[in-house]
Each structure stands twice: as C-alpha cells, then as structure tokens.
Amino acid sequence: MDGPKVPPAPASPLEQYLQRLYDKFARLEDGQVATYIPELGRARASWFGIAIATVDGRVYDVGNSQVPFTIQSISKPLVYGLALESCGVKGVLKKVGVEPSGEAFNSISLDPHTGRPLNPMINAGAIATTSLVPGTDPGSRWTQLLDTFSAFAGRSLGMDESVYISERDTGHRNRAIAHLLRNFGILEANPEEPLDLYFRQCSVSVTCRDLAVMAACLANGGVNPVTGRRVLEPRNTGRVLSVMTSCGMYDYSGEWIYSVGLPAKSGVAGGILAVLPGQFGIGVFSPPLDERGNSVRGVQVCEAISREL
Numbered sequence: 465m466d467g468p469k470v471p472p473a474p475a476s477p478l479e480q481y482l483q484r485l486y487d488k489f490a491r492l493e494d495g496q497v498a499t500y501i502p503e504l505g506r507a508r509a510s511w512f513g514i515a516i517a518t519v520d521g522r523v524y525d526v527g528n529s530q531v532p533f534t535i536q537s538i539s540k541p542l543v544y545g546l547a548l549e550s551c552g553v554k555g556v557l558k559k560v561g562v563e564p565s566g567e568a569f570n571s572i573s574l575d576p577h578t579g580r581p582l583n584p585m586i587n588a589g590a591i592a593t594t595s596l597v598p599g600t601d602p603g604s605r606w607t608q609l610l611d612t613f614s615a616f617a618g619r620s621l622g623m624d625e626s627v628y629i630s631e632r633d634t635g636h637r638n639r640a641i642a643h644l645l646r647n648f649g650i651l652e653a654n655p656e657e658p659l660d661l662y663f664r665q666c667s668v669s670v671t672c673r674d675l676a677v678m679a680a681c682l683a684n685g686g687v688n689p690v691t692g693r694r695v696l697e698p699r700n701t702g703r704v705l706s707v708m709t710s711c712g713m714y715d716y717s718g719e720w721i722y723s724v725g726l727p728a729k730s731g732v733a734g735g736i737l738a739v740l741p742g743q744f745g746i747g748v749f750s751p752p753l754d755e756r757g758n759s760v761r762g763v764q765v766c767e768a769i770s771r772e773l
C-alpha cells in the first residue's frame with residue numbers, strides 16, 4: 465500500500481532563478497554544433513543545462529545537467545594549474561606566456577623568435593602546458609591528469625573513447641602545431657606524446673554539474689567545497705583565474721571581460737565554466753556555438769548571471 469504522498473520540496477530562490485534563465489534562453493536557437501571533430505556532430509542542439517555550485521558546497525541545477533559531454537578546452541585551465549603546481553611559475557613561463565592572443569583557439573600564435581605560445585588557453589599553449597604534466601611515462605601522466613580532474617569534480621571521471629579516437633584521427637592541425645613546438649624546442653621530446661595526452665584531456669567526459677563544482681573549487685581558493693579537499697594552491701588558483709579572465713574566451717576575450725567580467729573557459733562541445741571568486745562556480749552546457757567557438761546559450765547565461773547577481 466502506498467503511504468501518504470510527500471509533496472516535493474519547494475524550489476529554493478536560486479533554483480527558481482536558474483529555471484527562469486533556462487526558460488528564457490532555451491528559446492534561443494542560434495549557433496551550430498561543432499562538426500570539425502566528427503564525433504561532436506552527434507550532439508543534440510536542444511541539450512541545455514545550467515548548474516551553480518556555491519563555495520559552501522551546495523549545488524543547484526536545471527535542464528540537461530546530467531547529460532555527459534567532453535570537456536574539450538575547459539581542460540586547459542585545469543592542466544595549467546597542474547603544470548604550475550609541478551614546475552613552478554618560472555618553469556611554466558619558459559614554455560608558455562600569459563599574453564592574450566585575440567585570435568582563434570586553433571591559431572598558431574607563437575613568439576616569432578622563441579616559438580613560445582602566447583598563452584595556455586589557445587591550443588598551441590595548451591599542448592605546451594600538457595607536456596609539463598608530471599609522471600614517469602605516458603600512462604602515469606594520464607593517471608595524474610585524470611586524478612586531478614576528478615578531484616576538481618569531486619567524483620571519478622572517465623574518457624569518452626569515441627571522441628578521443630575521432631579527435632586523434634582527424635586532429636591534423638593540432639598535430640602540426642605540436643611538431644612546430646618541437647621544432648622550436650618548446651616540446652623537448654617526441655611531440656606525439658604530449659599531443660596524445662592533449663587529445664585525451666579534451667575527451668574527458670563531464671556534466672555541467674561537474675563544471676560548476678570545478679568552477680567552485682576556483683571560486684573557493686583551490687579547495688573543493690563539496691569534498692573539502694585542496695586541489696590547487698591559493699597562489700596558483702589566482703594565476704589560473706588570471707589567464708581565464710584575459711584569454712579564456714579566445715578572440716571574444718576582450719568583449720567578454722567588458723560585458724561579463726567573470727573568469728571563464730569555453731569548450732567546443734558546448735560547455736562553459738565561469739567563476740565568481742569567493743561566491744560560486746557556474747557550469748553551462750549547450751552545444752550550438754557562435755563563430756568564435758563559444759556556446760551561444762552559455763554566453764547569454766553567463767552575461768545574465770553577471771548582470772543580475
């Protein structure tokens with residue numbers, strides 16, 4: 465026999481707010497799902513999720529917040545943090561700068577004399593950063609990277625094998641960039657190794673709820689507010705937030721600081737991670753992208769949150 469029905473708990477003001485954002489921007493149908501990595505073309509344009517994780521460890525979400533997608537370029541700030549922790553700021557700056565490029569994510573923005581990529585948020589800089597992940601062999605470096613991402617998310621993450629294969633087999637431009645970095649001595653050994661790790665890191669499967677918790681770690685000085693575990697030293701957390709602020713949205717970065725002002729990072733699978741330091745982390749997922757490779761609905765949601773909260 466059924467007991468008396470318990471009415472659902474009334475939604476909190478923050479949940480109601482997220483629902484209003486969802487309803488408003490779900491109607492927006494601009495943008496194109498990325499297809500240059502063939503496997504990404506399978507995503508549905510209608511998928512849309514928003515999550516917020518506060519620095520006191522509460523997580524709120526609406527929409528398709530549990531649909532998995534690949535983290536793509538949102539991996540770049542996390543790996544940058546890992547490189548800073550293992551090589552120190554001087555060691556990292558030798559290999560990659562902190563200057564906004566104002567160019568597309570796949571641009572070949574290298575210093576003409578040293579070959580040093582301008583910043584760690586474009587692919588060239590990210591591949592250089594990935595070569596600094598500590599470990600004795602490719603397997604241990606991958607384990608270290610995945611463990612770090614999992615600590616940020618507060619749960620054990622895995623890789624989307626088919627996106628990885630798709631990207632590995634079609635990523636000729638990234639392969640060219642890696643070999644160019646080897647030519648300049650920015651990569652010091654076989655360039656195929658960090659390149660493979662880069663393809664793997666981009667293929668880690670997350671939800672927008674995970675992105676919100678990862679962002680909340682950055683909002684919370686490097687401590688995961690859900691698990692209580694430190695994932696990044698405070699000074700490196702500040703450095704990661706700085707490069708996200710100046711370079712996180714590629715050639716949209718200048719306008720982004722002006723109109724949104726939050727440190728953020730986008731990925732071509734449709735994710736955006738944004739941080740309101742000291743307050744909360746935001747994760748948005750919606751696959752259709754604008755011409756700069758940023759999620760159309762994701763950008764709108766972040767603009768609205770920055771304006772309204």
Ligand code: GLN
Pocket residue numbers: 535536537538569570587631638666730731732733757
């Ligand atoms: N894996 C993608 C690439 O290297 C990441 C790009 C992105 O998310 N902007 O092309």
